[in-house]
Amino acid sequence: MAPSGPSERRAVDSPLVEAFFERRENLLLFLAARTRCMATAEDLLQDLFVKLSTTDAGAEVKAPAALLYRMATNLLIDHVRSAQRSSRRSAEWRRDTRVQLAGEDVSQEPAADEAIISRERIRLLADAVADLPPQMGRAFRLHKLEGLSQAQTAQAMGVSTKMIEQHIAAAVRRLSERLRP
Amino acid sequence: MAGTLAHKDRAAAEAGAWLARLQGDGLDERDGLEFEAWLGAAPANRAAYEKALSVWHEFEDGADAILAELSDRTRRAPRPYLPRRWLVGAGGAALAAGLALAVLPSAVMQASAETYVTGKGERRTITLADGSVVDLNAESRLQVSFSRGARRVVLGDGEAIFDVTHDAKRPFTVAASDRVVRVVGTQFDVRSRKGHLTVTVARGKVQVGPAGRSGTGLAMQLTPGQRLDVAESGRAELKSVDPQETFSWRAGRLVYRSQPLADVVADLNRQFDRQIEIADPELGKMPITGVIVLDDQAAVMTRLSLMLPIRSVPSERGLLLLRK
Structure with missing residues (x-):
């Protein structure tokens, strides 16, 4: 799990580590904008922590917050990139395990990393x-469901x-208002 | 209380904007730092963002199932118009103004088809899914269906100015009368009234040809400043015109050059409730040259009587035009 407790802090934290703990929640929300779910964002945050603890903290970091966001962006x-590869794999896997029941597609097992959303909820969405x-x-x-980038979506729509x-901004607002009163 | 609501509203709007911005292709640390500043600016911001994020993640998880559900609906689409799906343009104003915007169940893409109808005296500007803009004149009917490889528009009786975005892979076609207007990216006016078709080009190249295999006549290539007139009989005539004159209805002006009064009256009858009748057919042939500003009918009639030796008197149906 991601570092959060004080026990994980070293006696003397580098300014970079200090900056990390100061904005841990913010970094999490920043990462989560581009991940499938919060758990994946937590994993990435953990990776970020590992990376910065192993970087040479002896060097003075002038703008630790900017560096943290740069690392998070990378x-x-x-x-x-890797999620795209694995989702293609899991789509193939799903195809293989799909069966037909009374004309309906039924997955024998949901993919492990996928939350199960009820049929009813899918209809609502x-x-x-x-x-x-x-x-x-x-x-x-195009952008959210079919996974095109904003630039690709722009091109497709001219x-x-x-x-x-x-x-997208307006859609998010409408959708979150409607689906989470 | 109202203050809190307004606050939440703003936070919700900004949260949407942030979530959209963070999806950007050129994301970097500046986005991160500004995002952090925004989060800290008000407690409502963080809450609004978390709410938007949870919905965003739900769409991520359900993406495939939602797409399947949406395309199932498209395939089933049984009736052309589902009253349930009548949308109110941009939040109410459009319907209030009499614009009926019917959206097919497939509206959300693939082969989306929409129908736009304008009433008497109504002009509407419609932005299509590809960014093309259509100005629809009064009493016009336009059906739009876009698919992966084609952008198809059918203009029933009516007039429209098309400003088409360039997309060589998806030609834009307008079917009107028994002709098809084919373009790539351009600006032009199509008018189809009672079987009489005119196509006026302001920009780009436009091809007008017979619709379907049964259609007769050759395809014609129009360039900017040209207008093709196709009479009901099928007789076609190509003229040089100032396209801006043709486009002037969009700004609420009608420009005429030696056009018979009867045509002008037909145009006015699409703009105003009180219908005008011409008492004498000979009077209807009288040519008019000039600009008519479409503000209110009484003023229009006064100006008309200055252009021609005519006067109008109230009648059972509306107004009767007589020789002075």
Whole structure:
């Protein structure tokens, strides 16, 4: 698990480690924006801690917070690459284990890393996406559900990346209002 | 109380903006530092962000199932219009103004199809999913269906200005009358009223050809400043025009060059409730050249009577035009 208790602190923390503990929660929320779930974000935070404890802390770090976010960003980039590989693997695995029951696709077992969402909840989520204004809905679907980057989504829709970011922002707001009253 | 609500509202909007920004392709530490500053700025910010994040993660987990559910709906789509799915344009104003925006169950992409209808005196600007913008004139009907390889629009009786975004892989076609207007990225006006079609090009290249195999006539290539007139009989005529004159209805002006009064009256009858009738058919042939500003009908009638030797009197249906 990620470091959190004081026992994990060394007697004399480097300024970098100190800066890490000061903004641990913020880093977690920053990482979680790009991970599947909070647990994955916690794992990455753990990786970040390991990395910074092993870096040469003797060197004076002028801007520890900036360095931490830079490290976090790099971790996210690596993580997204490997997550794409593993999700492709798990999609293949799921195909292999899928069976047909009365015309319905049934997975024999849900993928281990996947939370199980009820059929009912899926319908609610799909309704919420279907009710977004068309362009906003399309941006959300391409970017969030089909996994295109914002730039790819912008290209697919023939609008600017900034426009996609705005659509996603508005969609997130609408969706979180509707789905979590 | 109201203050707290406004506060939460703002936090929710900003949380959405942050979550979107953090998905950005060029994410770096500056984003992180600014994000941290925002989190610390108000307690409501952190709560709003966490709420948005949990919904975001739910969509991540359910992505495949939600996509399957959405495409199932598209496939099932039994009826062209489901009243349940009538959307109110941008938050109510559009419906209030009489614009009916019907969205098919498939609206959320793939082959999404939407129908836009304008009433008398109504003009609407519609931004399509690809970023193309359509200005719809009064009493017009437009059906839009986009798919992976094609952008198809059907203009029923009506007039529209299309400002089409460039996408060579997905040609944009407008079917109107029995012709198909095919473009890649351009700006043009299509008017299809009672079987009479005109296509006016302001930018780019536009091809107008017969619709389907049964259609007759050759395809024609139009360049900026050209207008193709296709009469109901099928007789086509190519003219040089100032496209901005054709486009002027968008700004609430009608520009005419030696057009018969009957045509002008037909246009006005799409703009105003009180219908105008011309007493004498010979009067209807009288040519008009000038600009008519569409503010209110009484003012329009006054200006019209200054352009031609005519006067209007109230009638059972609305107004009757007589020779002065």
